Amino acid sequence: xYELTQPPSVSVSPGQTASIACSGDNLxxxxxxxxxxxxxxxxxxxxxxxxxxxxxxxxxxxxxNSGNTATLTISGAQALDEADYYCQAWHRSAAVFGGxxxxxxx
Amino acid sequence: xxxxxxxxxxxxxxxxxxxxxxxxxxxxxxGYYIQWVRLAPGQGPEWIGWINTNSGGINYAEKFQxxxxxxxxxxxxxxxxxxxxxxxxxxxxxxxxxGAAMAVLVTQGPFDYWGQGTLVxxxx
Numbered sequence: 424x425y426e427l428t429q430p431p432s433v434s435v436s437p438g439q440t441a442s443i444a445c446s447g448d449n450l451x452x453x454x455x456x457x458x459x460x461x462x463x464x465x466x467x468x469x470x471x472x473x474x475x476x477x478x479x480x481x482x483x484x485x486x487x488n489s490g491n492t493a494t495l496t497i498s499g500a501q502a503l504d505e506a507d508y509y510c511q512a513w514h515r516s517a518a519v520f521g522g523x524x525x526x527x528x529x
Numbered sequence: 530x531x532x533x534x535x536x537x538x539x540x541x542x543x544x545x546x547x548x549x550x551x552x553x554x555x556x557x558x559x560g561y562y563i564q565w566v567r568l569a570p571g572q573g574p575e576w577i578g579w580i581n582t583n584s585g586g587i588n589y590a591e592k593f594q595x596x597x598x599x600x601x602x603x604x605x606x607x608x609x610x611x612x613x614x615x616x617x618x619x620x621x622x623x624x625x626x627x628g629a630a631m632a633v634l635v636t637q638g639p640f641d642y643w644g645q646g647t648l649v650x651x652x653x
Contacts, residue, residue, distance in 0.1 A: 429573075456639045458574075465624060465646055466574070471639035509574055513636035516588055518564065518576035 425514035427521035434527045441497040443524045445510030448491060453512040455493040457486055460523075461506045469508075470495060502528050531555040533625050533644035540650045546613040549647045551625030558606040559583040562628035562635050565599065565610045568646075569621040577623075580608060583631055615651045622646040 427447045435441035445455065457470040468477050470486040473493075483498045493512075497504055505528045510521040536550040551563060565577040578589035580599040587599050598611040608625060624646050629638020 465643040522573035
């Protein structure tokens with residue numbers, strides 16, 4: 424079965440840039456989405472189709488995808504960005520999610 | 530505005546079934562797929578499957594085939610997910626999410642709006 428691998432945790436200082444990687448076989452050939460989930464809330468779509476942001480998502484969130492790795496970049500991280508982040512792609516008509524990365528801003 | 534409102538939390542005994550509902554508003558249910566995803570404590574999201582809300586066509590994750598049934602009621606703009614043969618491993622928050630528009634491939638659509646989640650607890 425297809426798997427997406429993410430680091431369990433990433434830490435960043437306020438105002439700095441955080442990068443969260445998501446790896447999978449030939450991931451660069453697939454559309455990748457990123458979701459943010461805060462405690463007690465539902466997931467929120469923040470990046471889709473490589474690097475598109477839904478309305479209302481700040482410009483500091485961006486995505487890239489090449490080879491076997493997709494990356495979510497948060498430029499100028501803020502305390503309110505502290506959350507779990509999940510990547511997602513489609514493989515043979517099945518949606519696959521990464522295990523998630525907990526972003527700590529401190 | 531687009532909203533997906535799910536049914537309340539459920540507590541079930543092992544071997545039982547649960548049916549979770551997801552009522553859409555702010556858009557036409559039949560214009561988009563509905564996806565179902567669950568999130569268990571300490572784990573990443575797990576995709577359960579999708580339903581074509583227009584035709585009723587379905588695609589279930591291999592892991593859930595034989596145990597899950599997805600349906601929709603166009604008259605009430607509501608989608609349903611029925612999961613049978615529950616075990617403690619099925620304890621999770623279950624989410625519906627809006628998927629791709631019918632005009633595009635389902636595999637090209639993000640999950641752009643999510644319900645509030647339904648906690649299903651399986652315990653004897």
